[in-house]
Amino acid sequence: MSVVIGVDPHKASHTAVAISAGEVELAQKKVRSGAAQVRQLLSWAEPFGSRCWAIESANGLGYLLAQQLVNAGETVVDVPATLASRARLLARGRSNKNDGNDALSVAVAALRAQGLRRVEPAGHVEVLRLLAKRNTDIGNQRTRVVCRLHALVAELAGGGIAKEINASDVDRFLETTTPVTPVEQVRYDLVAELLDDVRRLDTQLKLSHERIRTAVRASQTSLTELFGVGPIIAGMLIGDSGDITRFASRDHYASYNGTAPVEFSSAGRVVHRLSQRGNRQLNHAMHMAAISQLRQPHSDGHAYVQRKLAEGRTKKEAIRSLKRHISNAVYRQLRMDAERCTQ
DSSP, X not given: OOEEXXXXXXXXXXXEEEEETTOOEXXXXXXXXXXXXXXXXXXXXXXXXXXXXXXXXXTTTTHHHHHHHHHTTOOEXXXXXXXXXXXXXXXXXOOSOSHHHHHHHHHHHHHHOSSOEEOOOOOHHHHHHHHHHHHXXXXXXXXXXXXXXXXXXXXXXXXXOOSOOOHHHHHXXXXXXXXXXXXXXXHHHHHHHHHHHHHHHHHHHHHHHHXXXXXXXXXXXXXXXXXXXXXXXXXXXXXXXXXXXXXXXHHHHHHHHTOSOEEEEEXXXXXXXOOOOXXXXXXXXXXXXHHHHHTXXXXXXXXXXXXXXXXXXXXXXXXXXXXXXXXXXXXXXXXXXXXXXXX
16 A cells, blocks of 8 residues: 555544655545545545555444445555554654544554454444344343332332342332332332333343344354354354454454453563453353353353362352353354355
């Protein structure tokens, strides 16, 4: 490529900076976000001929612009925000935080870095990512409503409802409770309102699960062959993993999803600690699959954890090892699916 164009995307505007192979700034352009953003940027970039667009967080604020450029036949790569930030902080003379310098650092980072993810047209993976995120959002909202419901019920009656709340339990509670004071009446009314919210969210969750099951079946993935990986977890794994071929090995994939331990070494002392890095949604999906296996005595995962415990590992260490084991299996299945699709 002769020219790299770095883009710092925002909700209201996008700033683009073009640099040469020698990291010399050639031009800068700022456009307002809107229907004409791609046309304006392409018209500005036309004199550069062979070019590559580098967009910061192409799965975040830069998602729409990246997809529009790809659909226009342009080459686009995704530059992680942390990588662009390092390039800006290490630059000489232009480390101030502004849109122009940010776009320049994105271009420099793309020019220097190897193996950046190339943005492809959105497809079935993006569908599953959106559905999985929506499902998580509904579940989180239901948890917040149920927690508030528990608190109000406990303020109306000693002990409240001493188990996981469902709609029928709250119905029975309301039938057997008679508010006396105005304060109790308000709490009683709020419980009834929150009960309506729980029922609405339960309906949404049911619909969300069905949509994910349909999408996972359409993907023809082999992930559901793994013990503990149902359609919901499979949707999370496929959606958040993206193009699995961008990971050179299962070790790279484990580092991305946070199941690989992080090395802390100093003065010849080597220590490996739990990783808090990586994609936390993927890590959560791995954890749910691990717990599902652990709860079933006939599963391979349960036997794996028992062997680790017999070796002297703690239960937490054994579960972490199982999550890495599942990560390797997920990587293998996703690679198989990708190779089957290319045949």
